[in-house]
Amino acid sequence: MAPGHPDLGGGEGAQAAATLFEGLRETGGVHPVLLSSIGRSWPALFKPGAHITAFDARPHQYLFLSHDIDPLWHRNREPLLVEAYAEFLRLTAPGVVHFFDFATFGIELLSLTRRILPSCRIVVSFQDALAICAADGSLVRRVDGTACNGASPVRCHHCIPERTPEDMFLRARWMMAHLAAADVFIVPSAVLRGEYGRFGLPAERLVQLGTAGPPEAMASTYLALYRAPA
Amino acid sequence: MNAHEQDPPAVSSPASSLRPPDFDDALYLMLNQDVAGAVAAGAYASGEAHYLAHGAREGRRYLPPLDEPVLPQGPVVLSLALVPAAPGFTPAPAARLMAHAVEALRVSAGGGVFVSGWIDDAADPLLELRIEGEGWSTSLAGGMLARVRRRDVEAVVSTSEPHGFGFWSFAELGHPILRSRRCRVHLRTARGVGVALDVECRGIGDIELRSLVLAGLVENDWFDSAWTAAGIGLDGGTGDQIVALNRRITAGAVADPVVQHFGPAGGTPTASIIVCLYGRPEYLPLQCALFAGGAGMEGCEFVYVSNSPDLADRLLRDARIASLVHGTRITLVLLSGNAGFAAANNVAMRYARSERIIICNPDVIPLQPDWAQRHAELVATLPAERTALFGLPLFYETGALMHGGMYFEIDASVLTQPGGLAARETVRVQHYGKGAPPDTADYLRARPVPAVTGAFISCRRDVYERLGGFNEDYVFGHYEDADFCLRAIGLGITPWLHDVRMYHLEGQGSARHAAQQGAMIVNRWLFARTWAARVRDGLLGPEPSHKMMRTPAPRRRR
Structure with a gap:
């Protein structure tokens, strides 16, 4: 779950997610799917009536056509988009859902993911506070x-x-x-780890990890995290 | 009837015996071309003959329809004319003209009439104000004619004695009326001097009229505290008229609500949580998220009722998302206007499916995640009489206690007004422990209490139904919860407080506009009038002596 796509000018989170996707794709036994949210700045990529659509004919890469996100609560206010995401989860049935962002998707998608896929592992990467x-x-x-x-x-x-x-x-x-729906929280720094700990997230679920590096290394690191016992 | 039909036998009715003072035969015939034809054909001697026989009863116009005339700004002093005194009154020899003005006359099609103005009647008090419109009239006299201070008039009249030169009144006629461009207003004094005025009359919607009247309670320059003076003014009959107008508006707002269901429909819920939304739609998804997932919540349903039609589309979208995200059954009841707290909850109750009803504010959220399980255990294990109707301790987000039950105090106030002093009592509703430290055991322990806040009430459906729900006489909201509990006590049902904790994010909010403040005055007046005697009978103070308020020995049903 990426905040944008590097090929569309996405930032650090988009780059990290795409790099991880690339690394996982080369790893045997893993079938990654990249879902990149894009906003109205790319209107030509919005297909009429579609809410999640394939990206540039690239296998297993999709666009989440994001709009109407509340800026205070980071809440998705478009029911059709939320329903499309639920359907997407049912169709792809992932074992792990990794959010590199919640602000462009809507934070309630974490709870929805847990409800649709009760046994999947949910990972959240924080880029900031x-x-x-x-x-x-x-x-x-x-x-x-x-x-x-x-x-x-x-x-x-x-x-x-x-x-x-x-x-x-x-x-x-x-x-x-x-x-609370997530199993693991990844923070890029000790400072953010401390802040999220004070915020109330369980210390044992907070993991400090960098988001840069070659695809293979990222895939190896994150796969270990995905497969670690709860 | 068709104007050419044969006259029926004369029927004695108020309408057939009255010729409106401003009736104009030529105008009537112009407005009713079929009557003009009938008169020309000889079926009637005149337009007036037709009007008296049929036209009034049929609601025919004799004045042009209203087209929302624009009134001039500021006071309008109308020309003065002496008219014959009403039968039974003999004008005093010294009767003289009094300066006066009818400044505002507003009429709603539903039957509400508002008037305000002033009169220099210090020497000869105004006794009655009669308003005649097209096919209707109303008399405002005695307590129905509230008198208010007018400093601008005082300056002109140069009086040294305090006198309420201003008059202000509202009447709810109880039936629809035709609104016309002008009305006839009669002023009559104690000495029998009568003055008749043609006054420009402005049409107004019922809701705008309610706002105007309620705002007047606050904005009028009373001689003393508006709360006290307006309360006394309401006693004279205006209070009941405002309640009647509000009832009429409410009935319209709750008629034919739009109802949508979201989420799983199967099974009977363990509890129906009814939430009346006050205009902040985001509370729906926030509250659903903060209630979801807690032990015991899986059996609960939400019934949200909205008093804000402009938010309907947003709420439909939010309810759809919240239900999908949390798997919660949500029923959304959309009203066509602001019906207030009582009527909104009462109509929402029709769509609740559980035998356990929880009335909950949108800004109430769990402090204990397993509150629903604790609540269900109380209901299952305690003697039935202790859970028929109960509330919970509520806390501010600051950690302090906000509510540990409610009790009543009676305050007396004295109003200085022309003619002497007027005493008045108000019943004050107090929360036990408001602002107290969070673990103040005295306020948290399970016990009978005189009342619990409507921010969270749990009760059996049959109790709610037996009480007829909340009292819809209160305007917008306030005091319905205390009224509900006092009525329950009257039926032998004791309100309890049980220690399951919730937050109530009661904040200052935005400033109340004048109409809301006026509604508070009406509600306070209504509550005191209804309950002061009952409260004094054993339910007064934080330690009431009423036998139902004694804490029984602890026992469990099983």
Whole structure:
């Protein structure tokens, strides 16, 4: 589950997902599928009536035609897209679903994945602190530009006054409710590992891993993670 | 009837005996061409003859239809004319003209009439204000005619004595009426001086009229506290009229709701969670997500009812997604207008399938993930009388207790007004432990309480039905929960509090607009009028003496 595709100008997450896909494809006994979300910046790739569609005739690569994602709750508000994703899961029946992003898919797809595929392993890679911090996941306080040393309903309201402390409290619980569906969380740094630990994610499910490297190495590393006992 | 048909035998009815004061024969014939033809053919002597015999009863127009005239801004002082006094009143020899103005006259097609203005009646008090429209009239007198302060008039009149020069009233006629461009307004004083005015009349929708009247309760310049003064004003009859108007609007809003079901339909749910949405649609997916997955939730269904028609499409989409994501049965009831808390819950109840009904606010979420299982265990194991109707401790997101049951206090206030003092009582609903530390055992322990908040009420379906649901007289929302519990006590059903914990994210929210504040005044007035005596009878204070409030010895059903 990639936030974009490198061939369409995607960022680090898109590159990491594509590299991993490439490495896994060369690994025996593994059948990876790449689902890249793209937004309205590529309207020509949106097929009328389709919500998930093949990408450029490339085997096992698909586009998730994303739109109408709520910017605060990172919630997908298009039922047809959510239903298409559920159908996609049923058709592909993966043993592992790895989210390199939730913001362009909608975070409730984590819970939906767990409900459709109760025994699959769900992995989430965080690129930033978006689940914790409504200020674009930066953990930098908008009021004075200093590093945030701890999100809380009141501190987040101080940073984003148009949102009440109750909203911020709800946002944190909303995120946690869906993240609870995941088995493993991958963070790129010790700092983010600490932040997500303080946020409430179980320490034993937080794994620090880099997202760069050749395809084979990435495939080897992530396969070991996918196959590790729960 | 066809204007050319033979006259039927004369029938005595109010309509057939009245000739409207502003009836104009030529205008009537112009507006009713078939009557004009009948008069020309000799079937009737005149248009008036037809109107008195048939036209009034048939609802025929004698004034042009309303086309929403634009009223001039600011006060309108109308010309003055002495008219013959009403029968039975002898004008005093010294009767003189009084300066006055009818500044606003609003009429809704459903039968609501609002009027406001002022009169210099310090020497000869205004006794009655009578409004006559096309085929209808209403008399506003005594308590129905609220008097308010008008500082602008005081400045012109140069009075040293405080006097309520302003008048303000609302009447709900109880039947649809024709709205016309002008109405006749009669002012009559205690000395018998009568003044008749032709007043431009503006048509208004029922909902806008309700807002206008409710806002008036707050925005009028009363002589003292608006809460007290407006409450006293409502006693005179206006309060009942506002309740009647609100009832009419509510009935329209709940008629023919759009109902959609999402998710699995099979089986009878263990509990139906009814949630009335107040305009923030995102609460639906948020609440579903935060309830989902907890032990015991698999047997529950949600019934969401929306008071905001503009959110219907959004809610349909969100309910569809939430049901798919969580596998939850969701019923969405979409109303055509804001029916308020009581009526919305009552209509949603029709679509709940469980014998256990939970009324829940959209901003209530579990503090304990297994709350549903705990709730089900309480219902299964406790004596039935302790779970017939109960609430839970609710907590703020700050960790402090928000609600540990409710009790009642009575406050007295005195209003200084022209003519002396007026005393008034209000019943204040208090939450046990509001703001208390989270583990304050006294507020958390299971016990009978006078009332529980409507933010979370669990009750048996038969109890809800026996009570007839929430009282729909309250406007928008507030006090229905306490009213519900007091009615239950009246039937021998004790409200309980049991220790299963939830969050209630009750916040300050956006500022209440004047109509909402006015609704609060009406509700407070209504609640006090209905329940003050009952509350005083053993249900007063945080430790009420009522026999049903005594905590029985602990015991389990099994």
